Every structure is written in structure tokens, then in C-alpha cells.
Amino acid sequence: MHVAIVEDDINMRKSLEIALGEYEEFKISTYKSALDALKKIDSSVDLIVTDINMPGMDGIEFIKKLDGQYDIIVITGNATLSRAIESVRLGVKDFLTKPFEIETLVEAIKRHDKIRTKVKESFEKIDSTKEENGDFIASSPELEQALTIARKAAKTDVSVLLLGESGVGKELFANYVHKNSPRAKNPFVAINMAAIPENLLESELFGYEKGAFTDAIAEKKGYFEVANGGTLFLDEIGEMPMMLQAKLLRVIQERVMVRVGGTKELPIDVRIVSATNADIKRSIKEGQFREDLYYRLNTIPIEIAPLRQRKEEILPICEVILERVTKKYGLQKRYFSGEAIESLMTYRWPGNIRELISVVERAVILSDTEAISKEDLFLESRNWFSS
Known part of the structure; x- marks a missing residue:
């Protein structure tokens, strides 16, 4: 040195x-x-x-x-x-x-x-695995293990179930599976079950025929048809209503679907990747999730560890975010002070990578000096989330 x-x-x-x-x-x-x-x-x-x-x-x-x-x-x-x-x-x-x-x-x-x-080892690992690991900024033993399983699964058409806390990057994993599969040139379509009202979810997934309901003035393709030939990512699958679970199970088994208000069966060739942060096995016991659907979706489960167990990734991710934000907004050069680095490394990150991105973006924008301080991160005020 x-x-x-x-x-x-x-x-x-x-x-x-x-x-x-x-x-x-x-x-x-x-x-x-x-x-x-x-x-x-x-x-x-x-x-x-x-x-x-x-x-x-x-x-x-x-x-x-x-x-x-x-x-x-x-x-x-x-x-x-x-x-x-x-x-x-x-x-x-x-x-x-x-x-x-x-x-x-x-x-x-x-x-x-x-x-x-x-930091040097983390960035060297990024450089050596960048081509293989795609959009993932950094690497850790836990991430490497999950990516290895994802690469093997990607070569097949079997269903993949991504498990992990909110914010760990499940959609990024789903996209990774798609990009490394024979379907990579076809559509990747993502849908968040929790973000769509229950009364609209069926028509969003399976589409509808003209006249199926009052506002159906023309036929519309659902997400399954849009994703045909490619990959459909069903996020927050645990939020799917029981009635639709039965219909989804039939689509997976028979490889055909029927639009809302229709009678014609349409052939569907879609690879399903689903994700949840809920305890599906508990939902099955409570009668809120179909066991047969769970086994169809869970052919290859991939557990994604929370960020607090992948600390090797924190600083490289922060540096990439810092560079992106300063370039995007034309800000002067920024760097993290020693105390800021220590705070970033010791905080538990209950919101995982999604929270990390938010914290760093705000600190870069609001910092009055080139050195981003511990105070600029406002992490102490967030500790009540993880207590």
C-alpha cells in the first residue's frame, strides 16, 4: 500500500x-x-x-x-x-x-x-462476470448461487418461482432468465398482481372479446397473448384471486386460453416466471392458494437473499448509482465520506436494493458538498423501519 x-x-x-x-x-x-x-x-x-x-x-x-x-x-x-x-x-x-x-x-x-x-475486489468481480451476469451490478456468493440456478433454468421452458423480500430484484431476475433463454428475441411482459384491481385482473391477463361487458367496444389482447412466444412474469402471484388461479392452472396445463366473453380456445406458448414475498405454503394451508397451482409454478424455485446478506454488493451499486445521477442531472463530482460508507455498510436495508437506490439518489442530489456525508443519507431516521 x-x-x-x-x-x-x-x-x-x-x-x-x-x-x-x-x-x-x-x-x-x-x-x-x-x-x-x-x-x-x-x-x-x-x-x-x-x-x-x-x-x-x-x-x-x-x-x-x-x-x-x-x-x-x-x-x-x-x-x-x-x-x-x-x-x-x-x-x-x-x-x-x-x-x-x-x-x-x-x-x-x-x-x-x-x-x-x-471495493476493488467487488469491482474486479463485476468486470469478470459482467457478460455472464447481465444487468446485475455486483456479485456475492448468495447472488452467484441464485444466478447459477437461473442460468440452468433459462435453457428450459419450465416454470420458475422467485422467492424473496420486496425490493431484492425479482423482476431483474425474471428478465435475466428471459434474456438467457431461447425466447430472448420474443416479448418479456411483466404484470404485478397486487397493482391491478381484482375485477379487472382477468381481462388484463386473458383479454376480452368485443361486447364482453359494457365498455368492451373492441376486442383486446391480454398479457398472455402479448407475451406469446416469450416470457410472462407474474409478480406478487400470492395476490391472485382463487377464481383466477383455476383459470391460470388450466392455461399452464393445456397451453390454451379463452378471452373474457369468448368461446374460442387460443393456443398459448408462454414461459411463466412468477414471484412472491408472501409465505405461499401458509396461504395454501389457509385455503387462499391452490396447492396444485403452486407445484406447477414452483418447478424451479430460486431464493433471492436480502441485501443485508449480500453486503459485498452495496458499495459497487452505490458507485454506479452515484455516477448515473451526477451525469443525468449535470451535478459536480460526488464521493462518499468514510462515515457515509460505514453507514451504508452497517444499515440493515429493509427495503433492499430498491431502498438503496432511493437513498443514494436523494443523497447525491441534496448534498451541498462533493463529499456525501453520513447525514446526507438520512439513514438514522429510517432505522424504525427495521427495528
């Missing part, structure tokens, strides 16, 4: 160079001033340790000039609360007051290196 020390006091500078040089994992460079460092420092540096009170250019101005390109630890013998706050908002990882034990500085450096290594 390449550490740059920026310190105008020659004795302090030499002492740090010698002390840190005792650690084989550290490569040390030293600079007598911020101006000297700005001229000579390069991209090989992983972390900068800098004083604040220096002649010519002080540490705060130096940090601003670096524009978030490096992670920084501040050391100072003349600390003030205002300067500490300002340095943290500029993205400083740690703020140490002189005199300090060298072990304290080493611990801070290693803490940074651990975070940096995790």
Missing part, C-alpha cells in the same frame, strides 16, 4: 517515515508541503496522511485541491471542531490529534486498506 505523508515539520515527517517504514506492507513517500505534494504526487498513491497547519497552503485547501482523488487521514497538533467537521465533510477518513501513538495511525491506515480492498 502506497502512503504519502505531507508534513512541514521535518522531525515529524522523518519520524512517521521511519515508523511506518517498519511495516513491510507500506510503501512511504514524503512531502515537505502541500504545494510540493501537488506537483509530485501521482496515481500510485493509495492514501495521503497530511497535516493541516502548513505554510503556503494549509491542509484544508490541499484536500480541496485533491478533489476527492485520494483517501485522506488528517493529523494536526492544533485541532478545532470547525476544522474537524470541515475535513470530514471533504471526505477525510480519520482525524488524529498530535501527539498520537503510531499504532493508532497504523490502525487507521489498515482500516482504509481493508475497505479499499473490498
Whole structure:
């Protein structure tokens, strides 16, 4: 790890160079001033340790000039609360007051290196699996296992049931199955059962004939016909009324359907992917879901772990969202402070990836500085959701 020390006091500078040089994992460079460092420092540096009170250019101005390109630890013998706050908002990882034990500085450096290594490994994994994993931004053992099952299922026409909490990315998985299947060039149609009123759901799914009801002034194709030859994703399948469950079961078994108000059987070639965050087995016991339909839909179940069990994915996803939002709205460059990263990694994310996207988008837009702070995330106010 390449550490740059920026310190105008020659004795302090030499002492740090010698002390840190005792650690084989550290490569040390030293600079007598911020101006000297700005001229000579390069991209090989992983972390900068800098004083604040220096002649010519002080540490705060130096940090601003670096524009978030490096992670920084501040050391100072003349600390003030205002300067500490300002340095943290500029993205400083740690703020140490002189005199300090060298072990304290080493611990801070290693803490940074651990975070940096995790992020690097995550992005390397993204690059190595990008083609295979499609639209998935990051990877974890739990995600890899689910994707492996999805790839195998995609090669067949069997029904897939996606299980997991709200917001874990079930529609993304359904799309992944479709894109990796022989049906990829045909339609992918998604429908959320919970979002359509019960009295309209049958006609939305199966379509209707002209004159089937008062407002049926012309025939209309349902989602099954629109998705013919492709994949139909039935989200929140546990919300489907019992009456329609029987009709869906017949369509799956017989591969034919009848529009509302019609008598003609229409051949249907659709691959079904369904999803739920409900306890289907409990619904079956309570008589709210047909057991025979469950087994038809559940040929290959895929359990998608919640984000709190896939923490390797959090920072890479955040970085991608940050880049997308700043480009979309023409905002200045943003980065996450050390405290913000810690908050992102320790929060439980009850809303999973959907919540993560919302939190980061808001923080990027509302942050008054380039460094997105812990406070910008507003995660403490969300903890009541997960308590």
C-alpha cells in the first residue's frame, strides 16, 4: 500500500517515515508541503496522511485541491471542531490529534486498506462476470448461487418461482432468465398482481372479446397473448384471486386460453416466471392458494437473499448509482465520506436494493458538498423501519 505523508515539520515527517517504514506492507513517500505534494504526487498513491497547519497552503485547501482523488487521514497538533467537521465533510477518513501513538495511525491506515480492498475486489468481480451476469451490478456468493440456478433454468421452458423480500430484484431476475433463454428475441411482459384491481385482473391477463361487458367496444389482447412466444412474469402471484388461479392452472396445463366473453380456445406458448414475498405454503394451508397451482409454478424455485446478506454488493451499486445521477442531472463530482460508507455498510436495508437506490439518489442530489456525508443519507431516521 502506497502512503504519502505531507508534513512541514521535518522531525515529524522523518519520524512517521521511519515508523511506518517498519511495516513491510507500506510503501512511504514524503512531502515537505502541500504545494510540493501537488506537483509530485501521482496515481500510485493509495492514501495521503497530511497535516493541516502548513505554510503556503494549509491542509484544508490541499484536500480541496485533491478533489476527492485520494483517501485522506488528517493529523494536526492544533485541532478545532470547525476544522474537524470541515475535513470530514471533504471526505477525510480519520482525524488524529498530535501527539498520537503510531499504532493508532497504523490502525487507521489498515482500516482504509481493508475497505479499499473490498471495493476493488467487488469491482474486479463485476468486470469478470459482467457478460455472464447481465444487468446485475455486483456479485456475492448468495447472488452467484441464485444466478447459477437461473442460468440452468433459462435453457428450459419450465416454470420458475422467485422467492424473496420486496425490493431484492425479482423482476431483474425474471428478465435475466428471459434474456438467457431461447425466447430472448420474443416479448418479456411483466404484470404485478397486487397493482391491478381484482375485477379487472382477468381481462388484463386473458383479454376480452368485443361486447364482453359494457365498455368492451373492441376486442383486446391480454398479457398472455402479448407475451406469446416469450416470457410472462407474474409478480406478487400470492395476490391472485382463487377464481383466477383455476383459470391460470388450466392455461399452464393445456397451453390454451379463452378471452373474457369468448368461446374460442387460443393456443398459448408462454414461459411463466412468477414471484412472491408472501409465505405461499401458509396461504395454501389457509385455503387462499391452490396447492396444485403452486407445484406447477414452483418447478424451479430460486431464493433471492436480502441485501443485508449480500453486503459485498452495496458499495459497487452505490458507485454506479452515484455516477448515473451526477451525469443525468449535470451535478459536480460526488464521493462518499468514510462515515457515509460505514453507514451504508452497517444499515440493515429493509427495503433492499430498491431502498438503496432511493437513498443514494436523494443523497447525491441534496448534498451541498462533493463529499456525501453520513447525514446526507438520512439513514438514522429510517432505522424504525427495521427495528
